[in-house]
Amino acid sequence: MNIEDVFNEIQKSQEQIQREEELRQKIERFTQFFSRVNSAFAFRKVTIKVEKSSMPAPAWSTANEVTFNSNQIGELSDSKSIASIKGLDLHELSHILYTPRSGSELVDWVVEKNYWVAFNALED
Numbered sequence: 001m002n003i004e005d006v007f008n009e010i011q012k013s014q015e016q017i018q019r020e021e022e023l024r025q026k027i028e029r030f031t032q033f034f035s036r037v038n039s040a041f042a043f044r045k046v047t048i049k050v051e052k053s054s055m056p057a058p059a060w061s062t063a064n065e066v067t068f069n070s071n072q073i074g075e076l077s078d079s080k081s082i083a084s085i086k087g088l089d090l091h092e093l094s095h096i097l098y099t100p101r102s103g104s105e106l107v108d109w110v111v112e113k114n115y116w117v118a119f120n121a122l123e124d
Contacts, residue, residue, distance in 0.1 A: 024050050024070035027085075031068055034089045038066065042096055061092040063101050099123050 028050040038046035042064075049067045058072035066089060073088075074081040100106040100123075110119040 020052060020070065023075065024052055026076060027068055027070050027073055030076055030082075031066075031085065031089065034066065038089070038093045038096070041093060046093070046096060059088050059092050061095045063096060066092040066096070095123075 028048075031048050031050060035046060035048045038048075045064060047065045049065060050070055051067060052071050053069045054071065055069060056072070057069060059066060059068045061067070068085070068088070073085060076082055076085065107119075110116055
């Protein structure tokens, strides 16, 4: 591999990183209104984050936060992808509202009995 090939590979890599960051920012702008909607449903502040993660999940949530994975979400360039991300947000909001969290009696029992894999599959 000569110096020109190395330079071209570096340039391609930088362009890919820039495209990925632009997509992350696009998803972040699109999903910011979810924070207001989710907060209204939950009767408490729910924040939205978008990050680029190697996790295979398109989104996840904690008790007060939804995180979207820009590596797993499409371009938001058609009605199907837009409807999908809205459904994904509602799915994560449902976890915030209804899924028992760490420290609850149920989750403590599940952990104690080593049933986490089954619990996670059932609650999803």
